Amino acid sequence: MARATPSGLAHQQQILNTTDIVVVLKDMTEVNADVYCNSCTSNLEGGELASTLARVGGRGYEESRKRVGRTGSNGLAVSDPGDLNCKHVIHLDIFSNGTWKDRTIRVLQEANRLEAQSIAMPAFGTGAARQDPQEVGKGMLEAIAEFVLQGGCTTLNRITIVLVQERLLDSFNMAECVLLQPQDPEYLEISQSREFRGRLIERVRESELLFHMPRNIVQILYKLM
Numbered sequence: 001m002a003r004a005t006p007s008g009l010a011h012q013q014q015i016l017n018t019t020d021i022v023v024v025l026k027d028m029t030e031v032n033a034d035v036y037c038n039s040c041t042s043n044l045e046g047g048e049l050a051s052t053l054a055r056v057g058g059r060g061y062e063e064s065r066k067r068v069g070r071t072g073s074n075g076l077a078v079s080d081p082g083d084l085n086c087k088h089v090i091h092l093d094i095f096s097n098g099t100w101k102d103r104t105i106r107v108l109q110e111a112n113r114l115e116a117q118s119i120a121m122p123a124f125g126t127g128a129a130r131q132d133p134q135e136v137g138k139g140m141l142e143a144i145a146e147f148v149l150q151g152g153c154t155t156l157n158r159i160t161i162v163l164v165q166e167r168l169l170d171s172f173n174m175a176e177c178v179l180l181q182p183q184d185p186e187y188l189e190i191s192q193s194r195e196f197r198g199r200l201i202e203r204v205r206e207s208e209l210l211f212h213m214p215r216n217i218v219q220i221l222y223k224l225m
Helices: 050-068 099-114 134-148 166-172 186-191 194-205 213-225
Strands: 012-014 019-023 034-039 076-079 088-091 116-123 158-163
Touching: 012 134, 019 166, 034 050, 034 099, 050 076, 050 088, 076 099, 088 099, 088 158, 099 116, 099 134, 134 158, 134 166, 158 166
Parallel strands: 019 158, 034 088, 034 116, 116 158
Antiparallel strands: 012 019, 076 088
């Protein structure tokens, strides 16, 4: 498979089980989502993203973050958004137990507990913490695919990974994550559900998703329509 150019990776989109999975190059505060996820230490301190959230979130965000104080035993904490364009902020201690896949799944489970319909997550630890982007990207993408495909019912219908540096694009190439590439027979079997077809077709007709989807999935959708 030929590697896509960095510009082609700046906006990637895939659909699994009616959940939109997006990788985009932009500032998180420009993303409209029910939940933002902050990459931080156990005392909710962090690097560039933490500073941006504090600046845009304002006094309300900072006061809530200080009240929460620290992450729990699962490496997570939830604070109010202040002036941020979301309903909740989940703080992930990037040094908490487990792999990047484990940590990402815990974040998604927490968003599901909050009954969020959408979440925006950064490339955990790839800034000031200098974690390996390849390991982080692989773990996060596999976690998202496993959560959506095997995790059962979820309230999330949109999961966005927000990248702020072009150097990270290759590490978050969805085309190289096997779990994010549904095979035709399996996808066709899932698509036999009338509820699935209705939800998916409605979402596609209301957006430009067809322009970002693999050709084999587009062909399936046209048959369903």
